[in-house]
Amino acid sequence: MKSRRKFLKAAGVSAAVAGSAPFLPVGAIATETSGKVDDFVRKLMATLPKQPANGSWGATEDNILGPFYRKGAMFRAKVTPPMEPGRLLVVNGRVWGDDTRKPLSMAILDVWQADDNGVYDNQNPKKQPGLTEMTNRARMVADEAGRYEFESIHPGRYMINDTTWRPEHIHFMVSHPGYQTLVTQLYFEGDPHNAGDDFIKQSLIMKVNQATTHGTTYDTVTFDIVLAKK
């Protein structure tokens, strides 16, 4: 049997390095696991609803893309810049497949919206943002349970002609391999301009709830999305 020194020399390890080399002692045992990843996902799923929040397995309705979409928003879960003025809003939900009736892990959500004054960051033709300047836009990835969540503000309403307002809305583009990419919009229950909007669909109007954290009250909306199989 080789001595430790001979073994290290044969392996090309110098004496200086060998002194601190990270060799495990004889009899070392593998670190114990605290559970397998699959166990975690299984337990997580067991604690969550088994169907979309509205109870429907029909694919979420689409809605117009609009003229203000931009590719390449960064991945982040805060859509608005720090301290952006406006009424604080947290949107969460899950992405599902209409065929498997299971969450779509790793679905990509691309969201964009107007600021508190109803203005998009690329709305001024004389002052277009640079490629890295993405205000009130973000992409995110759904987790193992198809969940997503982002912090933002209520988007401002804006006029599309001299007399017609668009109600508050957030644009969504949701994609997942094997499913039809969905372009749609989230609307808010109680907006007085919902009634006069030419583009709105009733199934896309979500209930607004309130939550309080550290003494600050903000609005929350749950928007579950069902994608149609290709």
Ligand SMILES: [Fe+2]
């Ligand atoms: Fe819009």
